[in-house]
Structures are given as structure tokens and as C-alpha cells.
Amino acid sequence: MLNSSLKQLAAALAAKKVSSVELTTLFLDRIEKYNPSLNAFITVDRDKALAAARAADGKVGAGGTARSPLHGIPLAHKDIFCAQGWRTTCGSKMLANFVAPYDANVVGKINAAGMVMVGKCNMDEFAMGSSNETSFFGPVKNPWDTARVPGGSSGGSAAAVAARLVPAATGTDTGGSIRQPAALCGLTGLKPTYGVVSRYGMIAFASSLDQGGPMAKSAEDCALLLNAMAGFDARDSTSLERPAEDYTRELDKPLTGFRIGLPKEFFGAGMDDGVRAAVDAALAEYRQLGATTVEVSLPNSSLSVPAYYVIAPAEASSNLARFDGVRYGHRAAEYTDLIEMYEKSRAEGFGAEVKRRILIGTYVLSHGYYDAYYLKAQQVRRLIAADFAAAFTQCDVILGPTTPSVAFKFGEKSADPVQMYLSDIYTIAVNLAGLPGMSIPCGFDQNLPVGLQIVGPWFAEARMLGVAHRYQQATDWHTRLPAGLEAAR
């Protein structure tokens, strides 16, 4: 059961070979056993999870209504999604005691699909980080090597699925926060086109970039989850009004004649040799499967990280202004006036990286610097999006590495913010352009997973999932397990 696909779990549940209560108990027991060493969860609620599982079992055989293909399957949410009655911390002291009074759209949709929420996954504070080291609740350990980071910011979700503590999890991706931890933990993760998944109830970091998506063991699992997560939501002002899609529809489409674009900028210096070897081998596999490769260029991609570190902090400084110690969240114990109450509450509630980004954002938006930084970054953003549009006239998808290296050690980059920012060098441009991006496992370097990034044109999720699925039918990288978790076999 631990390594079963969502489709297999659904079939076992439908055939009553297992109940949702039994399945949920299996994973809860595993969380109890392994989470103390991995720290992948901030909150686990056995009672709530089992109550949901009992409800899911009760609906079986009640007859009449069609079961969702995910009915009764356990799942964990990144702790950035508000879930009514659940503590929702966003990895911050600021929200350490915040019990959400409503459900995020994603949480409501997943609940409606009959899935069983077992807990909330650890994450970098307010999703700001690439290593999970900024969480107020302590770093998450990578199940492949507990001396190494799981990536971030959705590192808890990634570690939880990689260690088979849950069959699947949700994540969010502002600059690579689904794809980078998926790569570092050997998972399949998908960041949809901006606007496909509602941001309602997803605690905001950088609103023009934030997008929720699935993290799971395979492309097929991600497709089923995206079917449940995607859709128009009037409560998100940038949610897109589009007809519903079946994201599984191209899973089995052959790759004959398919054109894969390889951006020369993603294959230059900066990528570790072991990562390059794994990505090259994956490209050879794709040629075997009938695809052709063509070199493309994204000439402004080197400017994506600098542009991101103006735009994302600018939006963050505005979004995080809401944490004022008045309506919810941390309030300082002592203060003499309103301003001091704000300043002390925020200084105590936010960690170092969040404060750095608020300060950068405040500066670039301040009088006299707006044009030089913010406007300039938005112009560069347009150039980056135009590069992708031009590249997609020559190819159907773009492939390349997800990250320049495999999982790094704790402390290796945390002293130097700029070095940490550069670990997202291949993923950030995709957010700036609003494109869908995926990471799938494509091999190992130093016994650690390597991620292959798949980028598609706007709204090409079904196509990308097919590209990933064909590869996963021909290879078994996505089925490999961390050595310490042999019991999962």
C-alpha cells in the first residue's frame, strides 16, 4: 500500500480490499514512527484524520453518487493552506497559534473529493527559502540523507511523500518551491500555469507568482490531484475562467514527432557534472521514445533571479503588512503605543529571512527607488516571458535540470542569502513568465536524486504530464526509495 499509486489505492478502496480507516491508520502510524527524525509535519491530527476516514468509508456503498477517483485516500497539505479548525502556521512564529477560521479553496476541493487530510507539512517560513532551514518549527530532513536539506519551501511535503508518510501532498511554488524540493527528494511535482489553481486561503507571499500544485510519486498521481485542485474560483481575483480539463487525457499519448527544446543557457556552466550526466541520459531516453531535441535560447534567463529578488520581496513586503498583531497572529507582550506594538510584534514574530525580504521589498518600493528597481524588474520580466514565447514556436516542451546540484548539506548555503537564492536559478524564470513547470526524478548523483525539469507553454499541463508519464513508463527512477526506508517495500 505504501508504494501504491493513487489509482491502485482508489481501486483497493473501491473493491473494499482496504478501508479508508485502515489506510489512514497505516500512514498515521508511519508518521508517528518516522516524523520525529524527519520533522516533515508541523501538525498531525489522528482524531480528525480518522473521523474523515470513517466518513469516507461511510459514503462507500451509500449508493447513488459517483465516487471521486481520490475518495478515501490520505493526503497532507503544506501548512500554507488554511484549513478550518486546523492550526495553520505558514512555518512562522507569527502564526504559531493561528487556527484557521475557513478552508482554502484547495482544501475545500480536496475535501470534496473525499480525500482524508492527516496533517500539515513543515515549510520555510512564509515559503521564503530553498532549504526548509527558515522554518520556525525547525528544518525538515531529507529522507535520502538526513544531513541534507529536502529543498524548500515545500520541503515538508516533499520529505513526507518521499518517506511514504503520505501517498501525496500539496505544495506551493513562487520561485521553485514545488519543483526544487521534488527534485531534491526524488518526487514528481507540478506547478500549474498561474491562475489555474485558486490562491484563496493560501497564505500570500508574492501574489503575482504564487501557485499551488500537487507533489506525488508519479505524473499519473499528479494528474489526478490536479483534476481535484484546479478550477475557477471567484474569491481569487486572478483565478482564470476556463473550461474544466481532464489532466489525465494525454498521459498515454506517444512522443513520436514530439519536439523537445533545450535552452542553451540551462546547459552551460554552473551545473554539477553528475546532474548533467543524469539529464543527458534522460534526453537520450526521450530520443528513444521518439522525440527530437532542438536547441533553443532564453537570452534573458540570467536576469531571472535578480528580477525575482526585486518583484517577490516587493510583493511580500506588501502582503506581510497584514501581520500587525491586531486581528490575528503574534502580539508582543509589552509596548507603549500603537507603532511600538506593530514594530515589536513583527520583529518578534518574523524570522531573519522574512525580515530581510520585507526590508528589501520596502526599499525597492520606496520613494526614489521604485523606477530603478521595481519598474525595471517588471520590464525584465516581460523580456523573460517573451523569450519563452519565442522558444515555444520551435518546440512543444522545454527540458533541462531542475536544480544545479543535488541536495546540499544543512548550513552550506544558509549564511549567504545570495548563494541560497541561486539554487533556484532554473526554476524562477518559469514563475516570472507564469508558465507551468514540473520536476520528475531522472537519476542519481552521489546517491541523491536528480530532477528533470519540464516546462510547457501556458496551459500545457496535460501535455507535460504525458511527457513525464511516458518517461516513467520506460524508467523506474520515480519508484526508487531512500535506503533507510526499506521497510516501505
Place this chain on the structure above:
Amino acid sequence: MSLTLDDVHRIAHLARLEISAAEAEQTRGQLNAILAFVDELQAAATTGVTPMAHAVDVVQRLREDVVTEPDRRDAFQAIAPETEAGLYLVPKVIE
């Protein structure tokens, strides 16, 4: 462009973040390193390029001006640091 200590204190105040002298000194170095890094943007040729605020061009939707949400004041105030008689309490603002 390099930030001075005074700049750091001014920005921290604008951001409503209390900052100690020692923190300001350490933060100054980190902020300057980040700003030096993002200064790479200045080399980009962007004359005549329309700034891109959002990934997908959408227009703000309009709706009828009618009540659509239920009154959930009690639920929302249950999580507030300090309330009284349906009001949020803060230090005295007007003498």
C-alpha cells in the same frame, strides 16, 4: 548604491520592524549584498518595454453590489489577540 546604517533604520521603520543596533549592522551587509546582486538588472536594455505586473492578462471582474458573505465576526475575533464587545483593542491612538 550602498545602504548606510541610517538607511537601514529608516527602511525598518517604514516596514514597522523593530531593529537593534547590532541587527542593523549585520542586516546592512546582507541587504547590500542582495542589492549588488539585483543591480545586474541595470544592464538590461528595456527602453520601450511595457512593465509586466502579472503573468496572465486579466481584467478585474465586477459583481453585483450585494451581500455575499455571512457574518462571521465571532469566529474571526476568536483568534484575535484582544477584543471587547466586538471591537479589536489596540493602544490608545488619540489622546
